[in-house]
Amino acid sequence: MLRSVESLKGSAVAARDGILGSVDEVYFDDEAWGVRYLVVDTGGWLNGHRVLISPYSVKHTDPGASTVSVDLTREQVKNSPGIDTQQPVSRQHELDYLRYYGYPQYWGGRDSWGMGGFPVLGPMQIGPGIQPESREPDELEADAPWEDVHLRSSDAVTGYHIEARDASIGHVSGFIFDDKAWVIRYLTVDTRNWWPGGRTVLLATEWVDSVDWFGSSIVTDLTREAIKKCPDYDDLVPLSRTYETALHTFHSRDGYWTKGDRASR
Known part of the structure; x- marks a missing residue:
């Protein structure tokens, strides 16, 4: 779950x-x-x-x-x-x-x-x-x-800036983890300070290219536009595999559940 x-x-x-x-x-x-x-x-x-x-x-x-x-x-x-x-x-x-x-x-x-x-x-x-x-x-x-x-x-990393390929996009507002595998699957990203009408979106940890632990920033190769247009995320609704599949498909990425690590299944 x-x-x-x-x-x-x-x-x-x-x-x-x-x-x-x-x-x-x-x-x-x-x-x-x-x-x-x-x-x-x-x-x-x-x-x-x-x-x-x-x-x-x-x-x-x-x-x-x-x-x-x-x-x-x-x-x-x-x-x-x-x-x-x-x-x-x-x-x-x-x-x-x-x-x-x-x-x-x-x-x-x-x-x-x-x-x-x-x-x-x-x-x-x-x-x-x-x-x-x-x-x-x-x-x-x-x-x-x-x-x-x-x-x-987790407390220290909350608030880290998210740097997309072409611009800043938001900051880390939380973490989504798998309570069987005990692995963080997603960062929740608050974008509201970066564009009017912004919202919370998910960034899979597999899409993180690098982290500057001293500069408090996380870099992804996704573009700002792609993150802005990704499927809506509602934190009041349990995260389903259907939503995960739609999110990964939108970004043209394979799902972690399709890979070899047994914790992915």
């Missing part, structure tokens, strides 16, 4: 033995647009610390009830490696986190989740892993070069 990241925000995160907190934002990676972590505000529990929850642990999301159920205990989360979400999260941080929970690393494989298209654990991967060696946050940051950081905050 395709749904907005915004619909996750504020959702209660329910462990096996109680509520962990609520979703504050998501982290996605800048290589495959995969939603790698929910950033959860623990409120009064854990003194309000923010913790990361991987889709590997998610049993199901319930948009109607605004609840994300995870196959974890509060004690597991309490003892998980501390991560400062106000600082860039490096691959070394992630490896410590994944090793603690016994999750495989998602990068370096042929699919969006390593060797699979979905964040599903095999029988040999279930259960907590090895405790990471104890290291202070400053020590972790010291060996986290910029090229080792690939996670981006």
